[in-house]
Amino acid sequence: MPQPPSAASRDEPVIRVRGDACPGALRLHAADDGFLARVRIPGGLLDGAAALVLADAADRLGDGHLDLTSRGNAQLRGLGESCGGELAELLGRAGLLPAPSHERIRNVVASPMAGLDRAGRVDVSAWVVELDRLLCAEPDAAGLSGRFLFALDDGRGDVAGLDGDVTLLAGGEGALLWTAGAVEGVRVAGVDAPRAALVAAGYFLDAARAAGTRAWRVGELPPEHALSVRVLRDRLAGAGISGRVERVSVPAVGEGPEPGLVWGRGESAALSVVAPLGRLSSGQWRLLAGLSGRMRLTPWRGVVVPGMTERTARRALGELAGAGLVVSPDDPWRAVTACTGRPGCGKALADVRADASGLVTRAPGPLPVHWSGCERRCGHPRGTAWVDLVATPDGYEISAPGRPTALAAQSDLAAALTAARSTTPSPSQ
Known part of the structure; x- marks a missing residue:
């Protein structure tokens, strides 16, 4: 299993010869599916008007989706090379x-x-x-x-x-x-x-x-x-x-907040939802933005909607579930994450999102699972108690706490993943 970044040794300091290339809203990153913009949203706090601007930008300039990051930020993908100025103007007007x-x-x-x-x-x-x-x-x-x-x-x-x-x-x-x-x-x-x-x-x-x-x-x-x-x-x-x-x-x-209704003080309530694979269509995004006019993006690729009552929250739960969002703790999508994979990332060796979607109900188990298109393992969970799938030219390498790494061909993947997710981690893992 990969070790968390915090476990890295300080004995060999990293020597940086250049500034970091982390993408932003103004510094776009070239990907195989177009350019990518990462919009920082401190604390995940977002008002409805700004959220709607992001949805409009996704439709007008990108691929119609918004990705949630492990730092509670939002990403736009599939952007054109010449859209940077228009995107900056939109985000500036929205206060982002x-x-x-x-x-x-x-x-x-x-x-x-x-x-x-x-x-x-x-x-x-x-x-x-x-x-x-x-x-x-x-x-x-x-x-x-x-x-x-x-x-x-x-x-x-x-x-x-x-x-x-x-x-x-x-x-x-x-x-x-x-x-x-x-x-x-x-x-x-x-x-x-x-x-x-x-x-x-x-x-x-x-x-x-x-x-x-x-x-x-x-x-x-x-x-x-x-x-x-x-x-x-x-x-x-x-x-x-x-x-x-x-x-x-x-x-x-x-762990992030459990999906579902959250009781507040007095008659107030909030809703917690998770986006499957951290990806929302602009329609799903607009639905969430319109519930109370406020959103909180979480580091667990979810969204919390504050400012509701029990009645409005319960009514919204069914609508959100019908829109394909995770609204209950036992939803199998809650425990599955993945990097971008093909076709968006040129380094990926597999379409991990499609593979994850095909097995989300066929390979159950108590351990969460993360799908990676290459050995970089982008976006993997924090800690060590998860099942790690890494695409190779010959299938997926699967590892879990307390189990040796094994290679599984596509035809054997469901059984191998089910067995790995059923592993019981030791208390130290």
């Missing part, structure tokens, strides 16, 4: 490009159920909005890579384990702030949390410049330039933010 020079660095994941359920936790969506404002207003922040990630967790531990470079975990007195790989963090007041996250990112940029390696992420810094929690605390103090050092206990990788 508040700072064009910073558009690729607005990578913020947040607990999607924050403030919506009855858990009584901090609503970190306010932190998301403030952190995004601070990032866009700080010229130096434009030096962050398109891969640098902020994780804002409301205390339930769902996004704190998603390999953030800078993490805020709400709870106790304010929030605990730490950087990737740290065993200690700094406890800061809630009112200071977004600004503290920006200070931590600035510390990383200074360390990366001093290292001379052009590191894209905190984990790529060489050991002699690793971030120090004491220095971070002093930098925070210099910015007028008081804090104390505390031990960090990083939560295990959390």
Whole structure:
């Protein structure tokens, strides 16, 4: 099984000789099915009007679909080579490009159920909005890579384990702030949390410049330039933010909200749905955008719709199910993910989406499964307890926790995948 990025060794620092090539809304990526645009949506927070603009862009300029990413962002595919200016104008009018020079660095994941359920936790969506404002207003922040990630967790531990470079975990007195790989963090007041996250990112940029390696992420810094929690605390103090050092206990990788109706406070409710293979038609997208005028995209390729009542939510569930979205926890599509595969990706060796669709009900099992068109395993789940299928010229390599990797031909794939998904991981996996 592949190891999560956070498990990589720091003994051999990554030497970067160029900036990252991560796509954005203005820097389009050339794929085999046309150009790709990735629109950053901090915290996944999206209002209905902006969501409808994205649907219009998908229809007018792309292939009529929107893809959800593992960071709660949205992608448009099948774009024409000359549509960049028109796309930028559409996104700008919708408020989705508040700072064009910073558009690729607005990578913020947040607990999607924050403030919506009855858990009584901090609503970190306010932190998301403030952190995004601070990032866009700080010229130096434009030096962050398109891969640098902020994780804002409301205390339930769902996004704190998603390999953030800078993490805020709400709870106790304010929030605990730490950087990737740290065993200690700094406890800061809630009112200071977004600004503290920006200070931590600035510390990383200074360390990366001093290292001379052009590191894209905190984990790529060489050991002699690793971030120090004491220095971070002093930098925070210099910015007028008081804090104390505390031990960090990083939560295990959390799961996204279960599909279905979510009870809120009083008579309020929300809906949670998952998009099969993280892909939505513009029609499905418009349906979700029109329910309450607000959406939250999740890092688990789902959508949460806030601002509903029990009556409106229950009525919408049937409509969403009829539109092909996952609305119940036992839907087999909930546990299946895949990369783009053929024909969209030139490196892929198989049409993994079609293969996954053909076996979603024929190869059941408790373990989730991820289909990869090549050994890069793009978009694979976090953690290790999943079944890993990697396309080869001769079939699929299948591996699962506690099982040796095996090669299965297309004709044997259903049986092999069913057996692998039935594996019981050991407690350490």
